[in-house]
Amino acid sequence: MAPPLAGIRVVDFTWVVAGPLATRILADQGAEVIKIERQSAVPRRLGLYAELNRNKRSIAINMNQPAGVALAKRLVALSDMVIDNFSARVMRHWGMDYASLRQLKPDIISLSMSGMGHTGPLSSWVTYGPTLHARTGLTMKMSYDERPTGFGYSFSDMLAGQTAAAAAMIALWHRARTGEGQFIDLSQFEALIQTLGMSVLNLTVNGAAQPPSGWHPQEAPAAPHGVYRCRAEDGDNDRWIAISVRSHGEWRRLVTAMGSPQWASDPHFRTMFSRMNNRELLDRRLGEWTAQQSAYDAMERLQQAGVPAGVVANGRDLCERDPQLKARQFWATVKFPEGGQTRTITLPFRFSATPPAPLHHSPQVGEHKDYVLGTVLGLSQSEREQLVRNQTVWE
Amino acid sequence: MADGAALAGLRVLDLSNLRGGLCGRMLADMGADVIKIEPPQGDPTRRLGPFAGNQPHPDRSLKFWFYNLNKRSVTLDYAHTRGAELLLQLAESADVVIESFDPGYLDRLGLSWDALHERNPALILCSLAPFGQTGPYRDYLADDTILTALGGMLFVNGFPEEPPLRPLGLQTYHVGSIFGVSAIMGALLARRHAGVGQWIDLSLHEATVASLEHVPGQFFEFGAVERRRGTLHWSGSFCVLPCSDGRYLLNSNLGEFANLVEWMKSEGMAADLDDPQWEDVSYRRKNAAHLFAVLGEWLKHHTSTEVLERAQLLRLAFAVVHSTDDLPNDEQLRARRFFVEVEHPELGRKFLYPGAPYLFSATPWRLYRRPPLLGEHTREVLCQDLGLADGELEVLHAEGVC
Numbered sequence: 001m002a003p004p005l006a007g008i009r010v011v012d013f014t015w016v017v018a019g020p021l022a023t024r025i026l027a028d029q030g031a032e033v034i035k036i037e038r039q040s041a042v043p044r045r046l047g048l049y050a051e052l053n054r055n056k057r058s059i060a061i062n063m064n065q066p067a068g069v070a071l072a073k074r075l076v077a078l079s080d081m082v083i084d085n086f087s088a089r090v091m092r093h094w095g096m097d098y099a100s101l102r103q104l105k106p107d108i109i110s111l112s113m114s115g116m117g118h119t120g121p122l123s124s125w126v127t128y129g130p131t132l133h134a135r136t137g138l139t140m141k142m143s144y145d146e147r148p149t150g151f152g153y154s155f156s157d158m159l160a161g162q163t164a165a166a167a168a169m170i171a172l173w174h175r176a177r178t179g180e181g182q183f184i185d186l187s188q189f190e191a192l193i194q195t196l197g198m199s200v201l202n203l204t205v206n207g208a209a210q211p212p213s214g215w216h217p218q219e220a221p222a223a224p225h226g227v228y229r230c231r232a233e234d235g236d237n238d239r240w241i242a243i244s245v246r247s248h249g250e251w252r253r254l255v256t257a258m259g260s261p262q263w264a265s266d267p268h269f270r271t272m273f274s275r276m277n278n279r280e281l282l283d284r285r286l287g288e289w290t291a292q293q294s295a296y297d298a299m300e301r302l303q304q305a306g307v308p309a310g311v312v313a314n315g316r317d318l319c320e321r322d323p324q325l326k327a328r329q330f331w332a333t334v335k336f337p338e339g340g341q342t343r344t345i346t347l348p349f350r351f352s353a354t355p356p357a358p359l360h361h362s363p364q365v366g367e368h369k370d371y372v373l374g375t376v377l378g379l380s381q382s383e384r385e386q387l388v389r390n391q392t393v394w395e
Numbered sequence: 396m397a398d399g400a401a402l403a404g405l406r407v408l409d410l411s412n413l414r415g416g417l418c419g420r421m422l423a424d425m426g427a428d429v430i431k432i433e434p435p436q437g438d439p440t441r442r443l444g445p446f447a448g449n450q451p452h453p454d455r456s457l458k459f460w461f462y463n464l465n466k467r468s469v470t471l472d473y474a475h476t477r478g479a480e481l482l483l484q485l486a487e488s489a490d491v492v493i494e495s496f497d498p499g500y501l502d503r504l505g506l507s508w509d510a511l512h513e514r515n516p517a518l519i520l521c522s523l524a525p526f527g528q529t530g531p532y533r534d535y536l537a538d539d540t541i542l543t544a545l546g547g548m549l550f551v552n553g554f555p556e557e558p559p560l561r562p563l564g565l566q567t568y569h570v571g572s573i574f575g576v577s578a579i580m581g582a583l584l585a586r587r588h589a590g591v592g593q594w595i596d597l598s599l600h601e602a603t604v605a606s607l608e609h610v611p612g613q614f615f616e617f618g619a620v621e622r623r624r625g626t627l628h629w630s631g632s633f634c635v636l637p638c639s640d641g642r643y644l645l646n647s648n649l650g651e652f653a654n655l656v657e658w659m660k661s662e663g664m665a666a667d668l669d670d671p672q673w674e675d676v677s678y679r680r681k682n683a684a685h686l687f688a689v690l691g692e693w694l695k696h697h698t699s700t701e702v703l704e705r706a707q708l709l710r711l712a713f714a715v716v717h718s719t720d721d722l723p724n725d726e727q728l729r730a731r732r733f734f735v736e737v738e739h740p741e742l743g744r745k746f747l748y749p750g751a752p753y754l755f756s757a758t759p760w761r762l763y764r765r766p767p768l769l770g771e772h773t774r775e776v777l778c779q780d781l782g783l784a785d786g787e788l789e790v791l792h793a794e795g796v797c
Contacts (some may be wrong), residue, residue, distance in 0.1 A: 001588075001589045001593070002584055002585065002588060002589075003585070004581035004582065004584040004585040007582065014708075017608065021460075023603040025577055029577070029581045033635055044654075046612075046615065046616040047612040047613065047615065047617075048609055048612035048616075049610065049612075049614030050611070050612070050616075051611065051612050063469070064766070073718060083518075083791065098462070098756070099621050112782045114795040115701070117657055117727070117731055117754070118729055119489055119681075119730065119731055120726075120727045120730035121726055121727060121729075121730055122726070123721045123727075125707055125712075126650065126710050126711065126712040127714070128633065128647065129608075129715040130628055130632075130633040130645055130647070130711045130712075130714075131633075131645055131647070131712045131713070132714075133645070134635070134643075134645035134714040134715065134716045134717065135714045135715075135717055135725075135749070136717070136719065136722065137718045137720065137721060137722060138563055138564075138719070139626070139635060139643075139645065139716050139717030139718050140643070140717065140718050141563050141718060141719050142552075142560065142561075142563040143560070143769050144553070144557065144560060144564055146659055148635050148716045149552070149553060149560055149625070149626060149628065150552070150630070150635075151551075151552055151556070151562065152551040152552045152553070152621075152623055152629055153551060153607065153608040153609050153610070153628065153629050154563070154608050154628070155606065155608070157608060158570070158605075158606040158607070159566075159569070159570065159573070159606070162570060162574060162606070162754055163573055163753070164753075165577050166421065166513070166573055166576035166577045166580065167753045169576070169577055169580035169581060169584070169735075170401050170402065170576075170580055170755075171401065171640070171755065171758075172580070172584060173401065173402070173580055173583055173584060174757070174758055175519050175586060176584065180753055180757055181757075182756045182757035182758065183755075183756040184694055184753050184754065184755050184756070185753065185754040185756075186418045186532045186752065186753040186754075187731070187733075187752065188754070189727065189728075190728070190731070190733055190749075190750075190751070190752045190753075191752040191753070193722060193728075193733070193749050193752070194417075194569075194749060195564045195566060195569045196563065196564050196722070196749075197461040197462075197564075197748075198445075198457060198458060198461055198564065198565075199563070199719040199720075200566070200719065200722055200723070200747075200748075200749050201457045201460060201461050201746070201748065202445050203458055203719070203720055203722075203723065204450065204723060204734075204747040204748070205447050205448075205457060205746045205747050206445060206447065206449065206457075209718075209720050210443065210563075210718065210720055211724050213561065213562075213563040214560075214561070215558075215561055218539070218561075218564070218565060219413065219443070219538050219539050219565060220443055222538075222540075225540065226558070227544070227549065227558045227559050229558070229616065232635050238550075238622065240544075240549075240550075240558065242540055242544035242545075242549065244538050244540045246538065250536075266441070269626070271524045289426070303535050303536065304493075306536065307536070308535075308536040308537055308538055308541045309444055309536075310537065310541035310542075310544035310545035310759065311545060312533075312542060312549050312550050312559050313544065313545055313546070313547045313550060314547070314550045314609065314610075314620050314621070314622075315547070315550075315610045315613060315614035315619070315620045316614060316620050316737055317547075317613055318547045318604055318607075318610065318611060318614075319615060321442075322545070323524050323530075323531050323532070323602065324527075324530045324531055324532035324533075324545075325600075325601065325604065327529065327530035327531055328527055328529060328530045328598065328601070330598075330604065337516065342615055342616075343611075343615045344611075344615065345604065345605055347572060347574070347578075347598075347605070348571070348574050348593070348597060348598050348601030348602040348604070348605045349575070349578040349596060349597035349599075349601075349602075350527075350596045351578070351581070351585075351593050351594075351595060352436045352508070352584060352593040352594035352595075353582075353585075353589070353591070353593040354582075354593065358628050359687070369680040386548055
């Protein structure tokens with residue numbers, strides 16, 4: 001079966017993380033994604049930016065020249081979708097807002113994934129993931145105590161990229177059925193709030209303020225529930241296991257798996273209610289046991305016994321050790337045209353009939369100039385040379 | 396009812412629990428007819444707090460409310476042979492089935508992919524499982540907490556000397572569900588050409604790893620194992636610091652940082668930050684600890700709001716650290732009418748829900764109905780759609796099938 005987005009062309013103005021992730025998910029499902037970029041010599045074969053840009057094509061167009069804008073518009077006329085993550089004024093400045101784009105291509109889908117959305121008093125705000133974590137309350141309430149903490153990385157960018165890809169595919173479905181394109185104004189701020197729905201509803205329905213989330217069970221009552229330090233491994237003391245005991249059966253099985261230590265029969269730990277009330281003591285006792293175990297051995301032993309447990313995986317665990325990710329071929333190899341290769345992430349789902357899209361390397365900026373100008377736009381050799389001479393297109 | 400909606404005419408049977416709740420919800424919000432199929436005692440989510448008015452009741456679970464807005468509810472015990480047959484009949488006219496059971500559960504009920512596919516070759520089955528349908532961890536037990544651990548989402552959050560910090564929100568379920576929407580839409584688009592549906596094997600574990608930003612890339616590029624750094628972002632570009640008014644500010648050294656240094660310098664507090672080497676953004680990131688230490692001293696003499704206003708005018712990505720409790724009054728969200736009022740006639744009240752994360756110009760996100768009461772649409776669906784007589788329904792009800 002052909003990839004879902006075979007034959008779909010996306011003009012991609014996005015940059016940094018959230019936008020490129022959105023278009024990468026579309027590229028992974030078979031869309032032809034053409035990045036329009038500024039001139040840059042920053043290499044992009046390895047690491048995060050390789051992961052975000054693989055399977056795409058790149059052309060460096062000088063959008064400060066009217067001729068550059070005109071070129072981008074010619075490309076739009078031959079495309080299905082335009083995606084940007086600028087605030088509203090940038091695309092308008094180029095005459096590439098939705099109203100203008102649909103003059104070029106009546107059924108175009110234009111998706112703008114700005115930080116705060118295209119309307120409202122803060123629509124021109126400069127935001128990155130951490131800006132949005134702060135404004136949503138994630139930074140303050142995802143914490144051990146009253147000290148704001150939050151994510152160590154831009155979770156918001158990942159979430160917004162995934163949400164934008166889903167929105168793009170919904171719009172493509174609508175267009176496939178009806179022939180109608182449209183404009184999507186996605187606010188990364190609002191996409192993130194979508195994941196804090198429980199905090200919001202508990203406030204708007206019950207008037208309950210959100211306490212610092214710490215290790216309070218958020219899903220269902222559980223005790224023990226948390227991370228417990230394990231034995232050092234290769235001199236690394238930063239080894240932990242997460243354990244989440246949600247029923248009496250799981251508690252009994254945990255106790256047995258630990259070899260039924262004396263402390264576990266303490267009446268303070270008999271019921272879920274009493275374990276939750278005595279969680280400090282419980283966590284200390286359990287931590288004394290895990291401190292003697294290697295994280296992976298403890299996980300295997302507990303899982304064999306029927307207790308939810310998982311190693312707190314670090315980058316090396318994920319990329320080299322995790323047998324599940326290996327068995328499912330979650331990591332893949334990407335080869336470079338100049339020789340060499342890197343490992344990279346794939347999509348977290350498999351179709352039973354559509355094979356996974358082949359992986360192509362992340363392009364250097366401008367790598368597909370000839371493909372875009374020649375094959376896609378059909379420009380002659382002399383027209384192409386003219387564009388380069390005028391620095392409308394960079395080599 | 397959903398005429399003109401993006402997903403009008405699509406029917407989705409949602410067998411999922413909390414793990415996949417957001418997936419069906421996103422489809423329902425865009426106009427799909429999402430029918431939640433629950434056992435007669437209800438989706439286990441209905442038993443999870445918090446509850447409206449702190450009164451435990453299957454129709455008052457806020458978790459159920461949030462993840463099931465815009466869906467319908469049918470009770471059906473498909474662990475029962477007659478119930479399973481009715482589910483297969485419903486699947487004949489459905490486009491998508493979403494399920495999030497432990498792998499193998501539906502097979503044991505005679506509701507495997509093969510059985511569904513045989514009844515309706517165009518059907519798409521989306522299975523969201525903790526570790527997917529294959530592999531050595533396939534049968535491992537996991538909730539959101541365990542998935543944050545094994546998916547790498549815990550290790551890099553928090554302060555270096557403290558335990559890893561759990562995210563706020565059931566984020567592994569969210570990212571899995573959102574990827575699920577992309578996968579389902581992909582299978583629907585592929586079906587237009589191929590004519591047949593397919594089975595989507597989605598791993599929440601992998602979805603979590605796919606949401607880590609820097610962790611895999613830093614390892615593959617540099618062999619670096621990323622660790623916890625408190626509020627200092629891994630990139631060295633952001634840090635949270637307290638201000639004179641006792642509030643916290645998210646600071647950034649990206650963009651025209653020299654503008655801010657000028658301001659600090661005018662107050663004699665720029666220390667060495669006016670040295671030209673700080674004009675280089677990669678130098679600022681590499682020496683972030685020193686930069687934010689100097690900034691932190693200066694912030695002790697300024698309120699969060701005065702710095703924020705000026706910083707955003709200078710195109711610096713600062714933000715005051717708010718509480719989630721501030722969201723309903725956020726001026727930006729109010730201007731965009733983000734929150735929607737949902738009427739709960741069964742309680743005689745209206746409540747504010749978070750609304751659309753995206754505004755579609757032609758096929759807007761819409762509020763179709765409040766989250767369904769348990770079994771609210773059982774009669775409507777089984778009698779009208781499957782043609783069961785009222786008497787048959789009563790027999791099934793008496794037998795505990797619906």
